[in-house]
Amino acid sequence: MERFDPMSSTQIQPLAPDGYRLRLPGPTFVPERVLQAGAQLVVNHRGPEFRAALVRAEAGLQPILGTRNRILFYAASGSGMMEAAIVNVAGPGDELLIVTHGQFGERFTTIAQAVGAKADVIATPWGEDIDIDAVQARLREKPYRAMVVVHNESSTGIVADLASLGALVRNSPTLLVVDSVSGLGGIEMKQDEWGVDILVSASQKALMCPPGLGLASISPKAWDVINGGGRLPSFYWDFRRAQASAEKGETPFTPAVGLVAGLLEALDMIHAEGLPQVLARHTRLANALRAGGAAIGLSDFGTGKRKSATVVVFDVPAPLDGAVIVRELYQRHRTVIAGARNRLSGKVIRIGTMGAIDADTIYTDLAHLENVLPDLGHALTAGAGVAAAKAYLE
Ligand SMILES: Cc1ncc(COP(=O)(O)O)c(C=O)c1O
Missing domain, CATH: 3.40.640.10 (Type I PLP-dependent aspartate aminotransferase-like (Major domain))
Structure with missing residues (x-):
């Protein structure tokens, strides 16, 4: 059994490192x-x-x-x-x-x-x-x-x-x-x-x-x-x-x-933002992330038309492994996205587009993907993802 070793008797121990970005499809960033x-x-x-x-x-x-x-x-x-x-x-x-x-x-x-x-x-x-x-x-x-x-x-x-x-x-x-x-x-x-x-x-x-x-x-x-x-x-x-x-x-x-x-x-x-506005913001930001993803070679998973406004699921381009993308985003940027813990393991990455997020959140996600993917062997035009998301939102 591991012995409990107090780190400090006076200070709260932070769970997350500096710059930590929780971008999972839940749990999400808490304001x-x-x-x-x-x-x-x-x-x-x-x-x-x-x-x-x-x-x-x-x-x-x-x-x-x-x-x-x-x-x-x-x-x-x-x-x-x-x-x-x-x-x-x-x-x-x-x-x-x-x-x-x-x-x-x-x-x-x-x-x-x-x-x-x-x-x-x-x-x-x-x-x-x-x-x-x-x-x-x-x-x-x-x-x-x-x-x-x-x-x-x-x-x-x-x-x-x-x-x-x-x-x-x-x-x-x-x-x-x-x-x-x-x-x-x-x-x-x-x-x-x-x-x-x-x-x-x-x-x-x-x-x-x-x-x-x-x-x-x-x-x-x-x-x-x-x-x-x-x-x-x-x-x-x-x-x-x-x-x-x-x-x-x-x-x-x-x-x-x-x-x-x-x-x-x-x-x-x-309710201060307004429920219709909150729902519209979710849709807009999810679509902006999809537009940005498409511009850097990340296509939407599946053929369904009823796409979610709260989570974006990208196909992982071959021969990449989704788990490696998830790991690299965390190691380089402290951006925490999800892969899959099911039959899609390695094949998709999932990013939450829900809760307290704005356009900058999406631009940052795309900038981090643009930074990580080329080094994993996925060619893309630098800046294309962020530009496409901006073009979508403006
Ligand atoms: C659609 C859906 N249902 C149920 C759950 C399970 O919730 P929990 O992990 O809080 O038990 C999740 C968690 O991601 C979910 O996304």
Whole structure:
């Protein structure tokens, strides 16, 4: 066992080196204001101050989700919220239809298997748009309890057409369960209008907060199912407990108090800029990065047309290895982007375009890529990427 060796008894140890640029598709850069808010004195989570904070957080989130539902808060990561969504609707005899289009959809399948839910899968090839007609045909085969889908596939950079998927089940008993962990706050979400019955998300992506705060919003249609029983056994994830506490202005268990404090600042920032403006900024900056990438020989992964506004996924030009690009960007520039930890390993690089970013963020990403790629054997015209992104934005 390693001995704990205190580095300093008086000073905070920085986790990140100087110049560190967190450019992952989550967790994302957390603005100073959000960090400071999260470092405030912890208050009683059942006292008036935190009750007021929860009320404000719910009011700030509802327009971002496009819902009038209560927002349920959990100390959890996105995967926890995915599991919560499954166990609340999938009884032992109920079948789910999991519509996968990348790694996180496949995680839903893994979760369903782990908790003993019965699930069929309709798999979209990675990088392609979901075939809505094919999903409709599958839904006709059986009375599914729920259709389960990832809104923004962080692994492929493709967005599900939730309006069309919602329309397929709106007038049937089947629920629509959606993970918008990496979409919410950066890509339009109209939960009520589209008929999304259970929406789960998390704090560390476009919501600009540190990781650890999970969110869920549940439609009246889903509540009928949840209250009607047929759920898988669970304690922490039982949405009925969270809802009962929410009615009293509380969470059932000790919440991530500091993260809620940070979220309030992030919500203020989003609403001060204006939600439509925030969403448009995400789209513009993601497209600028794509334009810059194209100018230096980085093409978009996949043939799908519904490109993400929160993550850009580039094909790695042969014979390069994505992991080497990721490593070099970090070593030379302290720019932290993602590769892939799945079947695309080495073949793609992924850059977050969500949260607190601006045009300069994108120019810097491209400048760093322009600096690193030639030395790895990829020829490009120096400055072409930044120039193309600028031309796109101006
Ligand atoms: C779309 C999506 N769903 C779920 C998750 C899992 O979230 P977490 O890592 O917080 O468990 C992620 C994380 O990247 C994600 O991008």
